[in-house]
Amino acid sequence: MFPIAIQKTSVPTQILYKIALPVALILWLLPLLGVAMTSLKPSSDLAAGNIFGLPSYLAFSNYADVFRNSPIAGYILNSFKVTIPTVIGAVAIACMSGFALAVYRFRFNLLIFFLFVAGNFVPFQILMVPVRDLTVSTGLYNTITGLALFHIAFQSGFCTLFMRNFIKGLPFELIESARVEGVSEFRIFWFIVLPLMRPAIAALSVLVFTFIWNDYFWATVLTTSAATQPVTAGLYSLNGQWIAQWQLVSAGSIIAAMPPVLMFFLMQKHFIAGLTLGATKG
């Protein structure tokens, strides 16, 4: 283990480490803690100059105000409506294309694989005008379907990379022996490989959920009205309305951040496994 296990060091070092941990964490999360506290302050506190002190009382009413006086509930619903179909669509496509690229040897295999990989890294701006144009001309501009379709297509790049590498790590003998038995390729995919992909599907779903929930650029490019905008784009326009009403901005931010945060804490193992695939050999 590196660095040396703290238990093997001198007692003062151990004590120092135990103190340094929470101090470092508080410093690291200071901006976030500040916003969390601001979101619970009554507006009278801010007006009276109580900016950094504790709230004079916990004003959960800020959260109620945000829900009552802004369309944030609708924005959140839109976010779910975009995110969930994207997760299902992108993961389903990637299971198939990842399987194709990992199991079969054919011409253009590596070329197609690296097209998926490279496409995943391009700047969004090079796609922006044609994608917007395409969405307008198919009548899907400013609809949830239009936004979700783009996300499915774009995410299938990253997801294919992920799935292909995962399937490469599975024992190939399983597929070989099934072929010898005369099992058709579709049944091999459905009954042999797909059940083994469950952990990858879980990891990828959590990751894609977070990516799409947090997407802001495409939301502003492809949607324009409160009826279709997801919460990231919604928060931007609300921020314009709530100038310097920091208690509302803070409460709104925390509400918008909640779903991916909950997702992360519930599915932490899968999330980190997904994110760090490739960070280690094999």
Place this chain on the structure above:
Amino acid sequence: MTGSATTAIAGTRSGKPKFWKTNQRALAPWIFLAPGIAMFSLYVIYPIIASMWLSFYDWDGLGEKVWLGTQNYVELFDDDAFYTSLKNNIIWLALYMLAVPAGLFIALFLNQTVTGIRIYKSLFFFPFVISQVVVGLIFSWFYAPNFGLFYNLIEWITGTGVAVLADDRYVTYGIIAAGLWPQIAYCMILYLTGLNNVSPDQIEAARLDGARGWRMLWHVILPQLRPATFIAVVVTVIGALRSFDLVSIMTDGGPYGSSRVLSFYMFEQALSEYGFRMGYGAAIAVILFAIMMVFISGFIWKMIRDERGM
């Protein structure tokens, strides 16, 4: 007897199943790839080509496209706002790379087995899970004149507060600091996973040889962390060049356009109240794409080499 009869029947029923039987291994990959290739071509490959083509036209998004030749690019090379954006992109790229050593440092700090360390690790990772929009708002509050924690801290130390986001000298650095927060968390988690897989035997062997501290880190640990470092560099470079959300949320490119980056300037030209100059925007996007392709080709080249080596 019956067995051979059924095969005979199956054989005569039609040519199709037989054709499928003999060729399914050649056809199956293309069937599995079809939806992925279709979607990806339509929404990624085609738009890249279309943008390049569009960058030679003048187009407002609705009317006729007018051929301009290279005029958009000529205009670009004489555009101060373009140079400001390009300069800021370079600053972003350079400072964003700090996320890699900073992430490694925090990972080393947290790579212990004391009680509750798992919670610490996930809380340190926390900023990455939050949307950049929320990170932008959090830091806007942090920097806000009079209200913000940072503003007051500076005022307390130096006597006068600095409105970071309203000062063209500091604004880009202020936004980059906000961007580094989640990016460091990302690099940290990559390194924590990498450290988990460092071979304990080699560390013990190196310890017996008297390697400690920095020398140990440099000669024994870092070489083993190479895959983590590679991914950390890739995601950090891409993240730096993709920066858009924070600029849009925190300053909208201001004050006076001084915090623009190429991705934001492109959006501004193509899709904001400043005019629907799709062709000009596309030209900016092509430049950004060219810059990114330099890095992407490098990454892909290394990945192909690893793939061949496997």
